[in-house]
Amino acid sequence: MATNGNSYATTKPPPNPSPLRNAKFYQANMRILVTGGAGFIGSHLVDRLMQNEKNEVIVVDNYFTGSKDNLRQWIGHPRFELIRHDVTQPLLVEVDQIYHLACPASPIFYKYNAVKTIKTNVMGTLNMLGLAKRVGARILLTSTSEVYGDPLVHPQDESYWGNVNPIGVRSCYDEGKRVAETLMFDYHRQHGIEIRIARIFNTYGPRMNIDDGRVVSNFIAQAIRNEPLTVQSPGTQTRSFCYVSDMVDGLIRLMEGSNTGPINIGNPGEFTMIELAETVKELINPSVEIRHVDNTPDDPRQRKPVITKANELLGWEPKIKLRDGLPLMEEDFRQRLGITKKT
Numbered sequence: 351m352a353t354n355g356n357s358y359a360t361t362k363p364p365p366n367p368s369p370l371r372n373a374k375f376y377q378a379n380m381r382i383l384v385t386g387g388a389g390f391i392g393s394h395l396v397d398r399l400m401q402n403e404k405n406e407v408i409v410v411d412n413y414f415t416g417s418k419d420n421l422r423q424w425i426g427h428p429r430f431e432l433i434r435h436d437v438t439q440p441l442l443v444e445v446d447q448i449y450h451l452a453c454p455a456s457p458i459f460y461k462y463n464a465v466k467t468i469k470t471n472v473m474g475t476l477n478m479l480g481l482a483k484r485v486g487a488r489i490l491l492t493s494t495s496e497v498y499g500d501p502l503v504h505p506q507d508e509s510y511w512g513n514v515n516p517i518g519v520r521s522c523y524d525e526g527k528r529v530a531e532t533l534m535f536d537y538h539r540q541h542g543i544e545i546r547i548a549r550i551f552n553t554y555g556p557r558m559n560i561d562d563g564r565v566v567s568n569f570i571a572q573a574i575r576n577e578p579l580t581v582q583s584p585g586t587q588t589r590s591f592c593y594v595s596d597m598v599d600g601l602i603r604l605m606e607g608s609n610t611g612p613i614n615i616g617n618p619g620e621f622t623m624i625e626l627a628e629t630v631k632e633l634i635n636p637s638v639e640i641r642h643v644d645n646t647p648d649d650p651r652q653r654k655p656v657i658t659k660a661n662e663l664l665g666w667e668p669k670i671k672l673r674d675g676l677p678l679m680e681e682d683f684r685q686r687l688g689i690t691k692k693t
């Protein structure tokens with residue numbers, strides 16, 4: 351943990367401190383592990399953490415949905431390490447903080463190998479908690495708004511226990527994250543581990559996989575390619591979209607603050623999928639067709655975060671409106687697709 355001569359002598363060490371913390375050669379660096387750090391949110395988080403020259407960052411990723419390309423600016427940097435590793439297997443590294451993001455987040459990817467998804471959430475979180483316990487690290491879990499299932503309360507605050515189908519096709523993710531939250535609190539109560547839980551609501555921005563399958567990336571890629579925007583029925587279902595830089599800011603504030611959470615991190619601006627399609631059409635391609643297609647089972651009908659807790663406890667609120675964030679994502683998608691905007 352970063353420290354100076356005076357505060358070092360008086361600061362009470364956390365439980366089970368790493369031997370490195372007390373060693374004479376200890377440097378004033380924070381060593382931070384980011385699981386899933388090659389992914390969409392993970393790589394933006396790594397960018398922010400690397401900007402602080404006191405931080406050393408270790409990324410582990412199995413590259414199922416993440417990509418080395420997202421981290422190319424840091425590969426070879428002396429304060430950065432990248433490890434190909436699957437969190438369902440144990441990992442031993444000496445770190446002060448763990449941001450535990452690893453898990454596919456797009457429904458088509460997390461449903462593709464449901465057993466692996468639940469293993470990632472349960473065994474992956476157990477392994478990271480074991481590591482946190484061993485080295486005395488603080489651990490932050492990126493949970494999800496999906497723990498609220500198809501919510502019967504609207505908007506959702508953190509006290510809502512959710513409405514989740516335990517045996518549905520989305521359960522590997524929803525229930526997996528719910529168990530992960532349970533494990534976090536059990537380790538906290540039983541072993542005194544310092545925990546932080548963020549409930550992330552729909553997030554968008556540059557570096558999302560073009561074939562990710564989630565709605566914002568689908569609509570933007572479709573609009574750029576002049577393909578119909580696929581609004582899944584009924585189209586009146588709602589989501590609240592947070593730009594990735596706001597999300598990363600919220601996660602770092604949560605890690606650095608003193609509250610365990612769970613805390614919702616999301617943008618309360620709520621849109622129907624028809625409204626989102628119309629906005630993308632207007633901003634990116636006014637001549638594109640909007641086409642209604644079938645939906646998938648158990649799709650939540652509404653979702654909007656109450657962010658009072660994040661606001662009061664972390665001093666956080668999102669800054670980027672959807673209309674401002676979409677063009678930033680369009681620019682990134684155009685570059686990667688190699689399709690320039692017609693003027």
Ligand SMILES: O=C(O)[C@H]1O[C@H](OP(=O)(O)OP(=O)(O)OC[C@H]2O[C@@H](n3ccc(=O)[nH]c3=O)[C@H](O)[C@@H]2O)[C@H](O)[C@@H](O)[C@@H]1O
Nearest residue numbers: 455457494496551552553564565568580581582587623649
């Ligand atoms: O983006 C996220 O952060 C979240 O994405 C998913 O949750 P979901 O809200 O179902 O995400 P999408 O697949 O983007 O779907 C959002 C809505 O758009 C609709 N949709 C999706 C794709 C599409 O082409 N067209 C379309 O209308 C879906 O039916 C759904 O109602 C994950 O399950 C969450 O864990 C994750 O946090």
